[in-house]
Amino acid sequence: MRRSGVRAARVAAVVVSTMVALLCGAAAPAVAATTRLGDDAVVDDYVGAFHPPGLAAAVLTPDGRTRFLLRGTDGRGEPVTEDTRFRIASMSKAFTSVAVMRLVDAGRVRLDQPVGELLPELDLGDPRSARMTLRYLLSHTSGLSNERYDEYALPVAGSTAEVVSDLRGVGLVAEPGTRFEYYNTNYVLAARVVERVTGQDVDTHLAEQVLAPLGMTSTTSTVRCDQQRSDLAPGHIGAFAVRVAVPELPGLCAGNGGVVSTVADMATWARFQTGDGTTASGRRLLTPESLRETHIAQPGAQGYGLGWREVPLPGTSPAVGHGGTLSTFTGDITLHGAGVAAVVLTNSGGAPSELTAALVAVAEGRVPAAATNPLTAVDLVLAGLATTVLLLGATGVWRARRWAVRHGRARWRLVTPVLTVVVGTALPFVVGASTGLTGWGAALYVTWLLPMTTVLAAALVVAGTAVLLARVSHLRWCRSDRPADA
Template identity: 45%
Template sequence: MTSLLVLGGVLAAVLLGWTAPAHAAGERLVDEYRSVFGTPGVAAAVIDRSSVETIVRGRDGDGNAVTARTRFRIASMSKSMTATAIMLLVDRGRVSLDDPVVKVLPDFRMADPRFTGITVRQVLSHTSGLSISTNNEYVFPPPRGAREVVAGLADKTLATAPGTHAEYHNTNYSIAARIVEVVSGKSFDAFLRAELFTPLGMTETSSTLGCSDHAEGLTPGYEVVLGVAVAVPEMPGFCVGNGGVISTLDDMVRWLRFNQGTLGTGLLSAASLAELHTAQPNAGGYALGWQVRPVTADASPLLIGHGGTLATWTGDMVFSPRRGVAALVLTNGGGDPSLLSGNLVAERIGAPETPMSNPLTMVNAILLGLTVGMAALLVTVAVRARRWASRRRAARRPRLVLRLVPLALVMVLGVVLPTPIWGAFSLHYWIVTAWLMPSLAIFCLTCCVLGAVALGRRLRCFHRAGQASSAPVRSSSAALDSTSPRAW
């Protein structure tokens, strides 16, 4: 009888998924990550065959304790779900991975004749030829829905021939979402709910069109700068298909178990599931909504994973097909969660851990120092503008323009400094910088605003100094005129 009870318990654990007690090493890694990146809230899990260890820390955007049912934006991890939605249609014979997109979307047009060669597979593997250099994804206001995203490509060109070069580009997955809508006849969110989330028991998972759209039960994420966390709204952007899914730790554990082949085995064919996790031609290790990566640099075994990054949310998920170990990290702040997920897997399989460090700590500290220094310099220039103007008026060669050029350059610096990050000048990119790197945006604003104040004050004081120096001359002339014989 005892043996039967033990066997029954084992079978129940396998079938239902056993939640293991917190593993000391996992807790240590999560706590270290929060310390390094200042992340307000983290929900993490390690799946080791049939057991699931969950680790939750911190608070959500309303100040409540994070739990396994706290809702997070999973950002680009959503791509794995979009690719799976396409693969469901492939299994049903509704579409083929090697179909040209124009066959599935007759209204798809681009101002480049090569667009007709783009296939569904190339869209899912980021080898379509679409590029940030020819298609600005950060337009404001952002498009609403996949139909509008696809329509906006009509005047765009490709950077490379389809299938020849990989460039991670979110628009690819908005095209994929539109394919799902057209082929299925349902909205993208409705299809995911009915055909994917509900069958897998992911009852608290949904998706939105925009990255900042309201969602029931979703609290704000955080901006974290130099350890200071502030709850702020997410940056507006189009997320349909590429980053709009909202989920919980519990639901995402189910998603990983599905991809490991231990849950929902009848939902997708084994061949299609394997194809999702297989690196595609010329894709640089990208599969279909997933990436192939090592546990640590130059190490094996390989992991299948995908990360997600928005302005106020980050996350990562990985699993080892050979070892049966998976890790999941959801956070409500910035950072590099792939470090944590990789270390959680490495610790479990006995591989070396990767040291965790936050390069932005030094970057933000330098930017803060530059901001304070620049502000002090420009305020000093503005305060001493009157003395400067008097010296320039008294000088035999004022060289006014040359003296003002440095201030003008400071203002130009503030305007164009985000350009090297994005590779092109655009006011849209300046807005993105304000969300993704607020410390850089503050430095730029300091240069622009205080530079303009200092420049304007110097010009005004120089003009007034000129008026003051000419006033006595006019008075003396008037006095001479009054004593001249003609005055009588």
């Protein structure tokens, strides 16, 4: 799916805020600092808080050293190694950005060139689109919005060309360059530009013009996020410490989230990004100015660059990074100062930016913050609510006969279990809608990203249905000729 950490964060934020209200506004615990300063310690901290089945991390230092930290197993039960493949999700955007900037360096496109000149078939039906440039696409300030074109709707588009066709007449929500909205379709269009200019599909172009020169031989990319591959084990969903390997949800990831990589290759990528645009072999891939431009926050982009965003870390040196979130994989990369970087890849949900920040802190001699997982409390509340609902349902079934005797003439009271079923059925859709998701896609995404919400929804439906059937059955019994105490 073309998801970033933003989507998962919105889902979690809605549920977190609801649970906080249910808990009478109890204050969130303060983030503590850990006194354990080793890389292994902070990785173990994170694993203990988020329970990823498999994790691969790399820490780069200015002296050229790289330390790998590996934990757990992949979705097939094999131990995670430096060569285990993970989907890196939205961290893929920086690869598309490099592909575009190489075309800029070669004089084949201009960063401030109108997209309409490069994609004449793109007809948004809005005169403002004539001012939409490549820079605006890469910085998410194009004026395109999920309000007009739902990139999460099912069925998903199957190619970049299909997205261009689907965008016909959708219009913009703002003048290009004036409003930031993190929107994966921007990068689908950037990928389509690469395809039109080079005559290659974006995956082939990345492989030949970006990955091969860097020596990232174990890295590939796919058009679909859910494309199954023999060399890629499935990721996981779950709650608490329970994780289940499941397929990724359907989605178009061309240009915005389709890269599949290893921690060893991502360490190579991080080293390139902290350099001057040359590869380890000395080949120039980008000019220093173009590489630097990708890291610089763009006007009106709220700290977002071109495939990178500013990261608030202590110190005088700027930090940039990017997260990546699908429903079954999460990861993060953070670059700080001269040659300091951290990469984290996991095969389940989580908050890997916490770990990259902690690893960078250790590398720089600072005390890292302890890993904290707010979803643990949310899952506990949801589990408690689901248990309470089932207990109340069981009580309602047990007392259905007594209820029928007392309320046989007030059948409107059946509305309570009916409403319980309705609320349970609607819950995943409502939670999804509150984050901008619609339709069955909303229910699917919420189920994958926050499974305990669906457990609560199922408990409401089961309890409501059981009570309703029990009460209707006993109402029929009360209408028979048998005595009430028979």
